[in-house]
Amino acid sequence: MRVALIGGTGGFGRALALRLREAGYDVVLGSRDAGRAASVAAELGVEGATNADAARAADLVVLTTKAEGAVETARELSDAIGTTPLLSVAAELRFAEEGVLPTGEATSIAQRIQDEVAGPVIAGLHSLAASNLGAEEPPDEDALVCGDDADAKAAVLELAARLTTGRAVDCGPLASARALEGLTAVIVNVNKRYRAHAGVRLTGLR
Numbered sequence: 001m002r003v004a005l006i007g008g009t010g011g012f013g014r015a016l017a018l019r020l021r022e023a024g025y026d027v028v029l030g031s032r033d034a035g036r037a038a039s040v041a042a043e044l045g046v047e048g049a050t051n052a053d054a055a056r057a058a059d060l061v062v063l064t065t066k067a068e069g070a071v072e073t074a075r076e077l078s079d080a081i082g083t084t085p086l087l088s089v090a091a092e093l094r095f096a097e098e099g100v101l102p103t104g105e106a107t108s109i110a111q112r113i114q115d116e117v118a119g120p121v122i123a124g125l126h127s128l129a130a131s132n133l134g135a136e137e138p139p140d141e142d143a144l145v146c147g148d149d150a151d152a153k154a155a156v157l158e159l160a161a162r163l164t165t166g167r168a169v170d171c172g173p174l175a176s177a178r179a180l181e182g183l184t185a186v187i188v189n190v191n192k193r194y195r196a197h198a199g200v201r202l203t204g205l206r
């Protein structure tokens with residue numbers, strides 16, 4: 001399967017590129033800048049392209065841009081993405097005196113992305129910190145995934161299962177994205193409070 005990482009030049013995209021390459025996926029790392037894509041991709045041993053070219057050739061598009069640019073990027077690339085399934089990993093955070101807060105938006109980023117593209121949107125991987133994902137060993141934590149399209153969700157769950165030594169967990173419809181995105185603020189607060197690199201493990205699953 002060919003996976004395009006849109007905005008894959010950041011910390012999360014790089015870590016994901018390495019884990020996916022290791023798992024045998026065909027990875028194309030995208031950037032707004034073709035030169036930056038080529039140099040980061042060469043470092044990681046994957047292919048590089050502009051975001052639009054990466055999206056056009058993919059079986060799955062993962063939107064790994066800075067969260068604040070995710071919805072606009074999906075809108076700009078909607079023709080290139082076409083009906084290809086898209087995975088949103090984005091979570092917007094607000095930094096306040098009392099701590100890190102989830103976004104005040106009424107709908108999730110994933111649902112706003114779904115309004116921009118024709119293919120099915122899946123949301124997930126929010127609780128996997130780039131530093132854990134890119135560590136030498138796969139992280140010992142679960143990967144939480146939600147979405148409305150059964151086939152697209154199955155493909156993302158299969159991919160997510162290859163990233164960690166924990167489980168890939170189906171968290172229900174795309175409406176759950178609001179909770180998964182919000183969980184990021186919880187984890188960042190925990191990391192600050194305990195000087196940790198926390199991840200999530202669900203209990204009670206067989």
Ligand SMILES: NC(=O)c1ccc[n+]([C@@H]2O[C@H](COP(=O)([O-])OP(=O)(O)OC[C@H]3O[C@@H](n4cnc5c(N)ncnc54)[C@H](OP(=O)(O)O)[C@@H]3O)[C@@H](O)[C@H]2O)c1
Binds near residue numbers: 010012069090130131
């Ligand atoms: N970092 C984590 O631990 C972590 C964990 C889970 C999920 N996530 C999610 O993963 C995504 C990427 O996180 P990150 O920390 O890797 O982000 P980042 O380093 O801030 O940004 C990633 C890439 O986004 C592109 N970009 C920046 N501003 C943009 C804009 N306005 N429009 C379009 N593209 C833009 C840049 O690539 P080019 O300049 O090369 O185009 C940049 O290298 C975010 O949505 C975040 O919520 C992150």
